[in-house]
Structures are given as C-alpha cells and as structure tokens.
Amino acid sequence: AQTVTQSQPEMSVQEAETVTLSCTYDTSESDYYLFWYKQPPSRQMILVIRQEAYKQQNATENRFSVNFQKAAKSFSLKISDSQLGDAAMYFCAYRLRNSGNTPLVFGKGTRLSVIA
Amino acid sequence: DGGITQSPKYLFRKEGQNVTLSCEQNLNHDAMYWYRQDPGQGLRLIYYSQIVNDFQKGDIAEGYSVSREKKESFPLTVTSAQKNPTAFYLCASMGGGPPETQYFGPGTRLLVL
Numbered sequence: 001a002q003t004v005t006q007s008q009p010e011m012s013v014q015e016a017e018t019v020t021l022s023c024t025y026d027t028s029e030s031d032y033y034l035f036w037y038k039q040p041p042s043r044q045m046i047l048v049i050r051q052e053a054y055k056q057q058n059a060t061e062n063r064f065s066v067n068f069q070k071a072a073k074s075f076s077l078k079i080s081d082s083q084l085g086d087a088a089m090y091f092c093a094y095r096l097r098n099s100g101n102t103p104l105v106f107g108k109g110t111r112l113s114v115i116a
Numbered sequence: 117d118g119g120i121t122q123s124p125k126y127l128f129r130k131e132g133q134n135v136t137l138s139c140e141q142n143l144n145h146d147a148m149y150w151y152r153q154d155p156g157q158g159l160r161l162i163y164y165s166q167i168v169n170d171f172q173k174g175d176i177a178e179g180y181s182v183s184r185e186k187k188e189s190f191p192l193t194v195t196s197a198q199k200n201p202t203a204f205y206l207c208a209s210m211g212g213g214p215p216e217t218q219y220f221g222p223g224t225r226l227l228v229l
Binding site for chain 2: 033035037042043044045046047050091095097100101102103104106107108109
C-alpha cells in the first residue's frame with residue numbers, strides 16, 4: 001500500500017523568508033499525482049499545488065514551488081517570501097493516476113508558523 | 117457558485133444518538149469522500165463513493181454509515197456504535213477526468229454532550 005510521510009510535525013519561518021516542507025512517499029507505481037494542501041485556522045482544505053509524476057518539470061504556483069525527486073520518492077514544498085497568511089497545516093498527498101476515483105493518501109501534516 | 121457545502125457547521129450528539137452530517141456538491145463530480153480529522157492524525161478515510169448507489173469502506177468505517185442516492189449528495193451518519201465521535205469531518209469530491217483532484221467542503225465539527 002502507498003504511504004506518505006511528513007517527518008516535520010512543526011516548522012517555523014520568519015516573515016519574508018523561505019521555508020521548505022518535506023514529504024516522502026512509498027509506491028511501486030510510476031504514474032501518479034502528488035499534491036500539497038493547505039489547511040488554515042478556518043480548517044478549509046485548499047489545494048496549493050499539484051505535480052504529475054510523468055512531468056520532469058517542477059510545478060510552481062506564484063510563491064509556492066516543489067522539488068520533485070522521483071527516484072528518491074521525495075516531494076518537498078518551498079514557500080518563498082513567507083507571509084503571515086501562510087501559517088497553516090500543510091498536507092502532502094498521493095494518488096495513482098488513471099485509477100478511477102480512488103481516494104488520495106495523505107500524510108499527517110506539518111504545522112507551519114510564520115513569525116512577524 | 118460551484119462548490120461543496122457541508123451542514124451543519126457544528127453538531128452536538130447525545131450519548132446513544134445517531135446523527136447525520138450533510139454533504140452536497142454542484143460540481144457534477146462522480147466521486148465523493150468522507151474524512152475524519154483528529155489532532156495530530158491528519159485525515160483518515162471513512163467511506164467513499166465512486167458512483168451513485170455504490171460506496172466502499174475506508175480505513176475507519178466502523179460506527180459510520182453512508183448512502184448515495186443522488187449524485188449531488190453523500191450524507192454520513194454517525195451511529196451510536198461510534199464510541200469516540202468527537203472530531204472534525206471533511207467531505208470531498210472529485211470528477212472523473214483531469215485534473216483528478218479532490219476538492220473539499222468547509223467541514224463539520226461534531227461534539228459529544
């Protein structure tokens with residue numbers, strides 16, 4: 001079974017600085033999706049970024065970018081120019097591509113604090 | 117607006133009582149999911165449904181039941197058999213084609229009186 005591991009339960013960053021959140025996963029498949037979701041204090045889950053495993057280019061969305069290392073099964077999230085609104089729980093998730101509508105597999109999350 | 121709605125926002129359950137959490141989506145998504153979130157445990161899958169009138173158990177289905185009579189609706193019942201129901205419950209949906217991404221509702225907080 002696929003598993004997703006987030007080894008940093010908590011992280012902190014100074015406002016305007018850069019922080020990287022780690023995620024590793026275990027799968028024997030080659031074609032899949034990886035996701036980062038953000039859960040702010042409102043508890044609404046928000047999609048931050050998505051990466052297709054068949055794409056070598058790392059996904060970016062404004063200040064958010066990923067470092068996807070397929071061979072190492074690593075998928076880290078980099079947040080640049082951190083803002084107070086970035087403070088949240090961040091969840092890494094995996095899903096096999098073209099598998100119908102099977103659910104995502106989530107890590108346990110990393111709580112990010114942003115210090116003014 | 118297209119989206120997923122959950123109601124109520126807060127729900128209180130008495131001992132031995134069954135309660136039902138509502139989840140509705142107007143995204144025309146085929147699949148819907150229920151997750152439970154406890155502090156420090158991330159999201160755990162309770163049930164999911166890939167099409168109408170069909171659903172599968174997730175990792176922690178005991179004490180819960182679901183139905184999927186309409187594409188738009190996937191209610192979750194927390195039965196009296198669930199001995200520790202206090203948690204935050206999230207509903208999600210996903211379409212059948214690209215981008216194969218789950219979208220979430222705002223959640224329901226269930227508390228036991």
